[in-house]
Amino acid sequence: MSREMTGAEMVIEALADQGVEHLFGYPGGAVLPIYDALFHQQRVHHILVRHEQGAVHAAEGYARSTGKVGCVLVTSGPGATNAVTGLTDALMDSVPLVVITGQVPTHLIGNDAFQECDTVGITRPCTKHNYLVKNIADLARVLHEAFYVAKTGRPGPVVVDIPKDIQFAKGLYQGPKNIQHKTYQPKVKGDLERIRAAVELMRHAKRPLFYTGGGVINSGKAASQLLREIVKLTGFPITSTLMGLGAFPASDPQWLGMLGMHGTYEANLAMHDCDVMICVGARFDDRITGRLDAFAPGSRKIHIDIDPSSINKNVKAEIPIIGDCGHVLEDMLRLWRTGAAAADKAAMAAWWKQIAQWRARKSLAYKNSKDIIKPQYAIERLYAATKGKDVYITTEVGQHQMWAAQLYGFEEPNRWMTSGGLGTMGYGLPAAVGVQMAHPEALVIDIAGEASILMNMQEMSTAVQYRLPVKVFILNNQYMGMVRQWQELLHGGRYSQSYSDALPDFVKLAEAYHAVGIRCTNPADLDAAIAEMINVNKPVIFDCVVDQSENCFPMIPSGRAHNEMILGDAAESIEDAVTEEGKMMV
Amino acid sequence: MSSTTHYPAATVSQAVETHTLAVIVDNEPGVLARVIGLFSGRGYNIDSLTVSETEHQKHLSRITIVTRGTPMVIEQIKHQLERLVPVHRVVDMTIAGPAIERELAMVKVRGKGESRVEALRLADAFRARVIDASTASFVFEITGGSGKIEQFIALMIPLGLVEISRTGVVAISRGPETM
Ligand SMILES: Cc1ncc(C[n+]2csc(CCOP(=O)(O)OP(=O)(O)O)c2C)c(N)n1
Ligand SMILES: [Mg+2]
Numbered sequence: 001m002s003r004e005m006t007g008a009e010m011v012i013e014a015l016a017d018q019g020v021e022h023l024f025g026y027p028g029g030a031v032l033p034i035y036d037a038l039f040h041q042q043r044v045h046h047i048l049v050r051h052e053q054g055a056v057h058a059a060e061g062y063a064r065s066t067g068k069v070g071c072v073l074v075t076s077g078p079g080a081t082n083a084v085t086g087l088t089d090a091l092m093d094s095v096p097l098v099v100i101t102g103q104v105p106t107h108l109i110g111n112d113a114f115q116e117c118d119t120v121g122i123t124r125p126c127t128k129h130n131y132l133v134k135n136i137a138d139l140a141r142v143l144h145e146a147f148y149v150a151k152t153g154r155p156g157p158v159v160v161d162i163p164k165d166i167q168f169a170k171g172l173y174q175g176p177k178n179i180q181h182k183t184y185q186p187k188v189k190g191d192l193e194r195i196r197a198a199v200e201l202m203r204h205a206k207r208p209l210f211y212t213g214g215g216v217i218n219s220g221k222a223a224s225q226l227l228r229e230i231v232k233l234t235g236f237p238i239t240s241t242l243m244g245l246g247a248f249p250a251s252d253p254q255w256l257g258m259l260g261m262h263g264t265y266e267a268n269l270a271m272h273d274c275d276v277m278i279c280v281g282a283r284f285d286d287r288i289t290g291r292l293d294a295f296a297p298g299s300r301k302i303h304i305d306i307d308p309s310s311i312n313k314n315v316k317a318e319i320p321i322i323g324d325c326g327h328v329l330e331d332m333l334r335l336w337r338t339g340a341a342a343a344d345k346a347a348m349a350a351w352w353k354q355i356a357q358w359r360a361r362k363s364l365a366y367k368n369s370k371d372i373i374k375p376q377y378a379i380e381r382l383y384a385a386t387k388g389k390d391v392y393i394t395t396e397v398g399q400h401q402m403w404a405a406q407l408y409g410f411e412e413p414n415r416w417m418t419s420g421g422l423g424t425m426g427y428g429l430p431a432a433v434g435v436q437m438a439h440p441e442a443l444v445i446d447i448a449g450e451a452s453i454l455m456n457m458q459e460m461s462t463a464v465q466y467r468l469p470v471k472v473f474i475l476n477n478q479y480m481g482m483v484r485q486w487q488e489l490l491h492g493g494r495y496s497q498s499y500s501d502a503l504p505d506f507v508k509l510a511e512a513y514h515a516v517g518i519r520c521t522n523p524a525d526l527d528a529a530i531a532e533m534i535n536v537n538k539p540v541i542f543d544c545v546v547d548q549s550e551n552c553f554p555m556i557p558s559g560r561a562h563n564e565m566i567l568g569d570a571a572e573s574i575e576d577a578v579t580e581e582g583k584m585m586v
Numbered sequence: 587m588s589s590t591t592h593y594p595a596a597t598v599s600q601a602v603e604t605h606t607l608a609v610i611v612d613n614e615p616g617v618l619a620r621v622i623g624l625f626s627g628r629g630y631n632i633d634s635l636t637v638s639e640t641e642h643q644k645h646l647s648r649i650t651i652v653t654r655g656t657p658m659v660i661e662q663i664k665h666q667l668e669r670l671v672p673v674h675r676v677v678d679m680t681i682a683g684p685a686i687e688r689e690l691a692m693v694k695v696r697g698k699g700e701s702r703v704e705a706l707r708l709a710d711a712f713r714a715r716v717i718d719a720s721t722a723s724f725v726f727e728i729t730g731g732s733g734k735i736e737q738f739i740a741l742m743i744p745l746g747l748v749e750i751s752r753t754g755v756v757a758i759s760r761g762p763e764t765m
Contacts (some may be wrong), residue, residue, distance in 0.1 A: 183673065286594050
């Protein structure tokens with residue numbers, strides 16, 4: 001069934017047909033017809049952000065907490081360029097988005113017209129795919145195709161650039177049915193022979209380890225469920241990347257914690273010493289592998305990924321399996337169940353004994369204080385106060401992000417939204433806005449740093465306007481702590497430009513936004529202050545004043561092997577840690 | 587011993603190989619930019635690139651790329667190309683079986699007297715055709731593998747070579763099979 005309508009109406013029609021309920025955006029000259037079409041309908045709700053970067057991060061938070069495609073509408077020129085950081089972030093972290101940008105009328109393209117930019121040129125390397133629609137007859141198809149490409153295979157952001165004359169032009173609208181892509185049809189079922197070989201390898205493993213990533217979360221809730229089943233059934237230990245937290249419950253005894261640069265001692269040493277590594281939906285990124293030639297030297301690797309280009313990119317896999325984690329895990333589980341012997345019991349007992357010794361090292365331990373709030377303590381208390389609640393955590397980027405990843409226990413997938421691949425400061429607050437929009441009743445907390453939060457602080461206004469009671473929990477150490485930590489490690493403690501000077505009064509700032517401001521400086525007051533934050537049904541900025549000098553451990557310094565990590569209590573300062581080899585090399 | 591960057595160092599790499607890739611793409615605006623952008627953005631080499639629409643009804647173009655890299659990088663290049671939405675197929679002509687590679691070059695040689703005669707004689711030996719002639723110059727058209735063309739060019743330099751235009755490599759598999 002096709003109906004005649006304008007291009008602008010088609011945009012709204014297509015979004016509604018694709019099940020989009022929330023659209024994050026910001027108006028401007030080149031999208032006014034679409035804003036006019038929005039005005040005449042009730043199906044798609046528009047959320048007015050305060051900066052286009054915020055719109056994209058909000059859509060990311062929305063997408064990652066729901067598993068749906070996030071949707072954005074921005075104007076040409078500065079609207080589009082402001083969206084670029086968000087697009088790159090979504091590409092790096094495989095978040096499905098459809099971002100619609102207005103463009104100058106087709107006859108002016110290439111003319112340096114007012115607010116013209118080469119949007120498809122600029123966004124080509126930071127999108128999964130992009131389109132410039134120059135003919136109204138293509139518009140409906142392109143819009144539906146954009147959703148298909150965004151969510152199929154390895155998800156990612158798609159830009160549809162629509163010139164203003166196309167928004168005014170009339171054409172026939174086609175629904176999403178019968179839209180089949182000619183070339184883009186990723187393989188979801190894994191090769192059964194390879195899966196069989198993988199199961200065989202797993203059965204004879206003496207020191208196996210599951211290493212999982214964001215792919216498990218992207219695959220959907222069923223994949224996390226299947227992962228839990230296979231981990232239980234095999235009895236193998238499991239670790240995950242920053243992006244994969246929550247796919248497997250943190251409270252489970254088989255969970256070793258996060259691995260990588262700031263991963264736990266047990267996770268990284270298990271990775272180093274394992275003989276069979278089962279990588280599920282992770283990509284051997286440099287924050288995970290450290291020094292490549294010393295990475296898990298004695299291991300045979302199984303790598304499951306939907307994106308063939310992730311396989312053998314950094315690390316050679318002995319058994320590569322291209323397919324959706326969910327499908328592959330399902331086959332794996334079935335083959336494991338029907339096979340003869342279970343895992344090697346004696347070897348597994350020895351392996352777990354070894355892991356218990358590593359665990360006993362308590363690598364996340366820190367020296368607490370009565371006088372000053374330690375950032376780790378703040379996360380622990382936040383976790384204690386919110387455990388078991390319907391809670392979603394977003395973060396900014398820095399030490400606070402790593403402490404949150406280390407110390408907040410995630411039990412379910414889609415509850416943890418952080419900028420992993422790009423490491424975008426300013427991600428957390430707009431992402432929290434998006435999450436809260438999708439889950440109005442939930443408790444949504446942005447664990448922030450005082451520097452990062454200033455990068456998209458304006459979105460507080462969005463939160464207030466839409467009565468989104470997001471909580472911004474700032475670990476205020478008055479430093480770009482992560483930068484300071486690296487300056488201690490590599491640059492002789494010369495804190496070049498990493499001090500957070502002239503900070504605003506965050507309590508007054510909250511009040512200026514008509515939100516609630518809370519400050520806490522004393523460890524004894526922390527629990528009550530957190531309770532107050534949780535109980536107000538309004539956006540809150542919580543200024544948690546923490547120890548300025550704390551560093552984030554464990555840490556694998558640049559380009560070292562997993563068994564060369566620095567532990568927090570092994571050195572007085574990290575500078576010592578690097579020079580006094582004996583103390584910190586473990 | 588302190589590290590000076592916050593990235594792991596490059597690891598010792600494998601030997602570099604040259605591969606010829608045939609890439610079938612939708613002939614739509616921007617597709618070549620996507621392919622070239624992929625190579626420049628990820629730091630891959632392009633030694634030669636040719637493109638033309640080969641199936642008009644289906645609007646399909648064939649891009650032939652000669653690239654260099656370690657086996658791991660070559661594998662990455664193919665997978666990254668396959669990931670581009672308008673790409674239908676990527677075939678590595680270097681490993682897919684015996685293939686023929688050809689290039690066409692037009693070579694302008696200026697000269698008089700003995701060198702002019704010598705140029706003509708050599709052109710004949712290389713089966714290069716004269717496609718333009720004046721009293722002071724020839725334009726030769728030569729096709730063949732890149733090696734043959736390189737050799738011809740080297741011989742023409744002392745005989746008055748002044749300009750070259752080359753198409754870059756195109757390739758096709760031998761035998762009845764298609765890609
Ligand atoms: C947009 C952006 N610019 C710069 C950086 C580099 N960077 C990483 S962490 C960091 C400091 C963050 O400071 P803060 O938000 O206070 O967090 P802390 O490390 O103190 O917890 C900086 C500048 C970044 N990740 N993103
Ligand atoms: Mg800070």
